Amino acid sequence: xxxxxxxxxxxxxxxxxxxxxxxxxxxxxxxxxxxxxxxxxxxxxxxxxxxxxxxxxxxxxxxxxxxxxxx
Numbered sequence: 001x002x003x004x005x006x007x008x009x010x011x012x013x014x015x016x017x018x019x020x021x022x023x024x025x026x027x028x029x030x031x032x033x034x035x036x037x038x039x040x041x042x043x044x045x046x047x048x049x050x051x052x053x054x055x056x057x058x059x060x061x062x063x064x065x066x067x068x069x070x071x
Contacts, residue, residue: 002014003051003057004054012030012033015031016029023066028043029044030043046061
């Protein structure tokens, strides 16, 4: 899955989808998609990631208590 850094616009290949959808994890492993060669894996803050369309990640992927705060 590709996401985008909302500050730089850089595309990032997400390496662990389970970490991405787990609301108790703040960071997710991924690889920056730049240049000809594959980049080394890094850890990215979920709060800085968006879908390539610019849409934010679902709140339930980032906040374990999202249902409690909705009421």
